[in-house]
Amino acid sequence: MRATVLHAARDIRLDDVADPQLKHDTDAVVRVVASCVCGSDLWPYRGINAVDQPVRIGHEFVGVVEQVGSSVSTLAPGDFVIAPFMFSDNTCILCDRGVHTSCVNGGIWGHDDKHGDPIDGGQGELVRVPWADGTLVATPSQPSQQMVAQLLTLSDVFPTGHHAAVSAGVTPGSTVAVVGDGAVGLSAVLAAKRLGAGRIVAMSRHEDRQRIARQFGADEIVAERGKEGAAAVREILDGIGADFVLECVGTGDSMKQAMLSARPGGRIGYVGVPHDVSLNVPAMFGRNIGIAGGVAPVRNYIEDLLPDVLDGTIRPGDVFDLTVPLDQVADGYRAMDERTAIKTMLTI
Amino acid sequence: MRATVLHAARDIRLDDVADPQLKHDTDAVVRVVASCVCGSDLWPYRGINAVDQPVRIGHEFVGVVEQVGSSVSTLAPGDFVIAPFMFSDNTCILCDRGVHTSCVNGGIWGHDDKHGDPIDGGQGELVRVPWADGTLVATPSQPSQQMVAQLLTLSDVFPTGHHAAVSAGVTPGSTVAVVGDGAVGLSAVLAAKRLGAGRIVAMSRHEDRQRIARQFGADEIVAERGKEGAAAVREILDGIGADFVLECVGTGDSMKQAMLSARPGGRIGYVGVPHDVSLNVPAMFGRNIGIAGGVAPVRNYIEDLLPDVLDGTIRPGDVFDLTVPLDQVADGYRAMDERTAIKTMLTI
Numbered sequence: 001m002r003a004t005v006l007h008a009a010r011d012i013r014l015d016d017v018a019d020p021q022l023k024h025d026t027d028a029v030v031r032v033v034a035s036c037v038c039g040s041d042l043w044p045y046r047g048i049n050a051v052d053q054p055v056r057i058g059h060e061f062v063g064v065v066e067q068v069g070s071s072v073s074t075l076a077p078g079d080f081v082i083a084p085f086m087f088s089d090n091t092c093i094l095c096d097r098g099v100h101t102s103c104v105n106g107g108i109w110g111h112d113d114k115h116g117d118p119i120d121g122g123q124g125e126l127v128r129v130p131w132a133d134g135t136l137v138a139t140p141s142q143p144s145q146q147m148v149a150q151l152l153t154l155s156d157v158f159p160t161g162h163h164a165a166v167s168a169g170v171t172p173g174s175t176v177a178v179v180g181d182g183a184v185g186l187s188a189v190l191a192a193k194r195l196g197a198g199r200i201v202a203m204s205r206h207e208d209r210q211r212i213a214r215q216f217g218a219d220e221i222v223a224e225r226g227k228e229g230a231a232a233v234r235e236i237l238d239g240i241g242a243d244f245v246l247e248c249v250g251t252g253d254s255m256k257q258a259m260l261s262a263r264p265g266g267r268i269g270y271v272g273v274p275h276d277v278s279l280n281v282p283a284m285f286g287r288n289i290g291i292a293g294g295v296a297p298v299r300n301y302i303e304d305l306l307p308d309v310l311d312g313t314i315r316p317g318d319v320f321d322l323t324v325p326l327d328q329v330a331d332g333y334r335a336m337d338e339r340t341a342i343k344t345m346l347t348i
Numbered sequence: 349m350r351a352t353v354l355h356a357a358r359d360i361r362l363d364d365v366a367d368p369q370l371k372h373d374t375d376a377v378v379r380v381v382a383s384c385v386c387g388s389d390l391w392p393y394r395g396i397n398a399v400d401q402p403v404r405i406g407h408e409f410v411g412v413v414e415q416v417g418s419s420v421s422t423l424a425p426g427d428f429v430i431a432p433f434m435f436s437d438n439t440c441i442l443c444d445r446g447v448h449t450s451c452v453n454g455g456i457w458g459h460d461d462k463h464g465d466p467i468d469g470g471q472g473e474l475v476r477v478p479w480a481d482g483t484l485v486a487t488p489s490q491p492s493q494q495m496v497a498q499l500l501t502l503s504d505v506f507p508t509g510h511h512a513a514v515s516a517g518v519t520p521g522s523t524v525a526v527v528g529d530g531a532v533g534l535s536a537v538l539a540a541k542r543l544g545a546g547r548i549v550a551m552s553r554h555e556d557r558q559r560i561a562r563q564f565g566a567d568e569i570v571a572e573r574g575k576e577g578a579a580a581v582r583e584i585l586d587g588i589g590a591d592f593v594l595e596c597v598g599t600g601d602s603m604k605q606a607m608l609s610a611r612p613g614g615r616i617g618y619v620g621v622p623h624d625v626s627l628n629v630p631a632m633f634g635r636n637i638g639i640a641g642g643v644a645p646v647r648n649y650i651e652d653l654l655p656d657v658l659d660g661t662i663r664p665g666d667v668f669d670l671t672v673p674l675d676q677v678a679d680g681y682r683a684m685d686e687r688t689a690i691k692t693m694l695t696i
Contacts, residue, residue, distance in 0.1 A: 093586060093587070094588065094611070097588075099612040101612075102635060264447045265445055265446060265447035267640065273633065274630055274633050279626075281625045285621065285641070288642035288645070289642070290641070291638060292636075292637075292638025292640070294633040294637070297613075297636070
């Protein structure tokens with residue numbers, strides 16, 4: 001089969017690789033229908049995370065079950081499934097507590113599983129899925145072509161924005177500021193709106209992203225960044241700042257911006273993978289700013305979010321503004337790297 | 349009047365100072381009935397926080413209203429009142445959101461108010477109380493001698509423990525670990541129990557403190573500290589750690605111990621004033637550990653906690669194991685410094 005391989009910084013290719021086979025009786029093999037490129041894929045793509053050897057990449061996909069192992073009981077060949085960006089058994093003590101990202105049997109696409117067997121990346125034609133019953137969520141029927149893009153966001157980007165909002169604790173009627181206008185930040189706007197936020201300020205300098213932010217529920221846009229941006233947020237929100245700030249970037253600067261945008265007693269939900277983020281604990285302590293978040297336990301959220309996607313209440317897939325076939329995956333990465341695309345969908 | 353003054357590290361004296369007078373029509377003057385020494389008073393007492401000049405000290409007291417300003421409407425001379433450890437107007441936008449410690453008109457006993465007028469410390473005979481209607485909480489009747497100690501804890505130590513539990517988000521049936529066996533840590537045990545925690549592990553090496561921890565609701569005691577202590581907590585709590593960890597010390601070591609005691613997806617409530625605390629953000633992110641807390645907005649909690657104290661449901665005043673008259677204040681500090689007392693009450 002063909003699968004995306006990152007050979008070195010900015011050297012991404014579609015290579016011929018071995019077809020995956022069932023290895024354990026809890027496995028399934030899924031034929032990928034659509035995948036996409038994540039902002040976090042850009043860290044190794046840009047060489048900021050070192051790439052020492054060619055690596056399979058991609059962790060967001062939807063597809064159709066092709067084969068199942070003998071003990072898989074909830075899925076059958078032909079089922080349309082959503083794969084969370086990590087696999088998990090959905091039965092262990094930590095899955096039981098909703099932290100599927102810490103599953104004792106879990107792992108990451110494109111890396112080895114606990115047995116030392118390699119797992120395919122999501123940007124390819126086929127994927128061996130460990131713990132298929134636990135990992136995959138099947139839709140009640142085959143989705144339309146248009147719905148595929150919407151469902152694909154449940155693999156990562158939308159539940160990650162949702163995780164920022166849930167971790168912060170967004171409540172109905174509250175004020176929310178969102179730092180980051182990438183696909184996750186926009187998803188966080190949509191998630192906050194869905195949870196009933198009363199007033200949402202999106203921070204964005206780009207007209208196309210501002211438009212989607214407004215479509216997703218932002219009431220106000222702040223184009224300034226850093227201290228000036230935070231001051232603008234505070235001025236808009238009663239002079240004190242936001243009840244909840246959703247930090248969707250992961251840099252030291254974006255976290256500072258988030259801290260300064262929160263009101264005393266406010267909460268920050270953060271989902272941007274932290275790079276050089278340090279927290280000013282005495283300042284947080286004095287102002288009673290709390291922070292929670294992390295790698296989103298997507299599997300815990302999919303079943304909650306799926307009905308609203310299927311009935312069209314929310315359209316998280318509108319973050320995709322570029323769709324390319326898998327053999328143009330390099331173009332898809334380049335567009336996101338150069339910020340000419342918000343998020344690239346790959347059709348297989 | 350006589351009031352406690354810290355002249356230099358470990359040089360604490362009862363000095364004669366000027367009697368306070370009403371200065372603003374929102375003021376009251378309170379005759380102190382009982383005060384106490386806080387763990388945070390030990391930072392300047394020990395010289396860890398620099399003492400450049402003699403300072404009035406003490407921020408926890410109960411007493412009887414002696415005089416009120418012309419616009420004070422909810423209090424009258426003779427009322428028995430509880431003073432939170434910071435004053436606040438209880439009407440501003442931040443008090444309205446429950447963050448009285450960030451009150452736009454608020455401040456700290458023993459320091460100047462917003463007008464630049466000095467405010468008395470709490471370890472003295474009289475205190476001028478700014479924003480008396482907002483700051484003070486009157487009891488429905490005059491308390492018994494025995495009840496005074498219980499009520500005095502509502503000034504700081506018990507609501508501070510409560511703040512750790514509320515900030516962490518302790519829920520009924522949850523597992524809780526408490527780091528710190530000082531008066532605040534013991535109060536946090538009691539607060540977690542009151543909020544319905546299902547299983548509480550207190551970390552303490554001292555038999556007298558262990559006894560109070562058990563009396564307050566601890567199910568298990570862990571005497572080890574650091575990594576070993578955290579490993580013991582994890583072993584007791586399902587092998588994964590606590591849903592909620594209450595950090596009541598404020599050192600880098602105690603925070604590390606708290607982090608390692610939390611399960612993935614757990615929350616830390618912290619109320620120990622941070623000294624050299626840094627947070628490992630990537631580790632928190634990977635394990636979805638959240639943290640919230642800070643300087644406790646005691647005024648927001650007193651009315652909620654008062655009924656349970658008055659009817660004897662809880663006895664937070666049992667943290668006092670030494671009571672001395674005000675003129676022996678130096679002995680009271682020494683006992684806490686040398687850890688021969690958990691918490692010292694001063695009778696005036």
